[in-house]
Amino acid sequence: MPEFDLLVIGGGPGGYVAAIRAAQRGLRVCVVEKERPGGVCLNWGCIPTKAMLRSAEVFQTVTTAAEFGIHAENVRYDFAAVRARKDAIVKELTDGVASLLRANGVTVIEGHARFTGPTTVEVLEVGASPVFDGGPRYAAAPGTRVREVSARDVIVATGSVPADLPIPGADLPGVVTSDGAFGLTEVPQKLVVIGGSAVGAEWASLFAAFGSQVTVVEMRDRLVPAEDEEIGRALGRSFTERGITVLTGATVTAIADGSPLRVSVSGPQAGDLAADVVLVGVGRKPNTGQLGLDIAGIATDTRGFIEVDDRLRTGVEHVSAIGDVTGRALLAHVASHQGLTAADVIAGHDARIDYSVIPAATFTHPEMASVGLTEAAALAAGHQVTVAKFPFAALGRARTFGETEGFVKIVAGRTHGEVLGVHIIGPSASDLIAEGALAISLEATLDELADTIHAHPTLGEIGMETAMAGLGLPVHIAPRKR
Known part of the structure; x- marks a missing residue:
């Protein structure tokens, strides 16, 4: 008999919501998560960026307070304190998710999961780097604890990671992804953001508020190209008025080492840009590299995303997938609704996901x-x-x-x-x-x-x-x- 009714691999906004709903439906549920619960959204995305953007907004408000009849002197920001506030908010919310999982009777196992069959995994304990031998098992160091877990049904909810930028110099010190930007301990004097979609635009807005000289390089003809054209053009005008340099129809072709870094740009305004930090915000890819999908027989599309139907079922019986790994809409609230749907389906309810109405928000200024x-x-x-x-x-x-x-x-x-x-x-x-x-x-x-x-x-x-x-x-x- 399987150890659990449902195993959820990944504790992000899709995974933990699915686990809670399934537990509420009376299932014995286990979540495997290698980091703090909450996934990218709570730890590296939605919440921490909004906490820092709020600090930037407050700073801007105080510096322009005279417009409201309020006079403040010697206004300055403390970036270490901004980061500390962000960390405190993240901890409070991730602790809250852990508490909710416990309250609903969900078993949480900390570690890296890899399929050994369609509904079985082995979990490598946290702290050990998973090295795979190409077969169905971890090539783990002697003494590393590996736990076998089986379930009647499995939900893959491992999320996404920043996409690689295939240009020379993308791996240089000072070149960071949207995740890596949280490791910056000071505001860069000169920042080049590659990509003018939601992620890049938010970081550009944040650092510009703290005084960075920001340049955004976007290959399309406007910022946030997924949005209505008038919205993208309005944001471009707003950024320009705030002193952010916006280069559209442009592509970064290389990054050269130095102090500062030299960023080569092709397009109508071709040339080199100087940058203390280059932030890459050009998209994300599914986080499935060491999951062993092939061992379970789970199919992916040409981009590596797991293919699912409107009930979130994969082509493998008793295996579902939700969230960013499905590639449908890389948004936390979509992952959560997919999680609710998948859990209800597994619990025997007639549920389907409807993607016709998906709101999206970008927290620029x-x-x-x-x-x-x-x-x-x-x-x-x-x-x-x-x-x-x-x-x-x-x-x-x-x-x-x-x-x-x-x-x-x-x-x-x-x-x-x-x-x-x-x-x-x-x-x-x-x-x-x-x-x-x-x-x-x-x-x-x-x-x-x-x-x-x-x-x-x-x-x-x-x-x-x-x-x-x-x-x-x-x-x-x-x-x-x-």
Whole structure:
């Protein structure tokens, strides 16, 4: 008889949520995790970056406090204290996850897991480096503790790691990934960020706030190219106004050693850039290299991601996969919902994952958030659309808040006014996007958004105001000329 009903490999936002849900469904559950619980999100991604971005935001607010009638002298930041606050928050939250797992009766084994069969693994104790001999077992040092674990069902939730940059000099000291950036003990004077997507843009925004001379190199024609085109171009203008150099349509071809490093860039503004630190933010790859997927017979696509169906099942019976390793959407909240779905399916419930409404947020300054179709995607899908926009500058709460940059853009169907996409750049975008996600989920229309009474004065009013603009009935901005 298997030792557990369910074995979850990886304790990130997908894995620990799946484990808790499965335990709530009455299953005997084990989680194998080689680091602190919480995965990349809690330890190296979502939470620590947002903690440091909040420090940067507070610093910026204090340095501009005179605009609010508040005068502060000798304002400075303590980067060591910024990092210490981040570490304290991370520890509190990871300890909280560990406590939740215990409270739900989940067994947690610390170590590296590797398949020895479809539903069996061996776990190498934490502290020992796993070296594999090409066969089904670890080539572990004598005395290293290896534990055999079996389960009726297995969920692979091992997440992702930063992708390698295949250029000369990418392995030089001073070249760091988004994970490695947390090891920086001081703010670099000159920083080059390779990649202008969400990860690169957040780090650029953070270090610029602390005074770094930041250059962002993005190979596409705008920043955050996955976002609506108007949002990406607005962020580029905002970065430029803040003193961040933005090079689009550009590619880093090499990094040369030296003090400072020399970064060679090709494109319209080709040349060499000087950098104390080069931060590589060009994407992530599945963290499956030493998992032994082939031993279990688990198939991957050409990029190495595990292929799953809408119930998160792989092609191997009793083996599921969730989170970044599936390559569907590398977002913590998607991993969590995949975890809930997979656990329910394994527990015998009829559940499926729906990817049609996935909100995303990027915590730059200003923030960005989106859900649903961009204008270009809606047109490409054959929709006839109405596009509505409303600026934060016309919102009373934004004026009192002192944050008037940006706008909300709603993409709706022209005939019925159904909301197809919502795109925000501006204050609290990450919180405001929830209304957009709910609108799409409930198939709401511009009429319904406009007719919903919103509290005043709030930032949330902007959804109603944008909908009224889309109906050609704006109150607080001039109507568009027909």
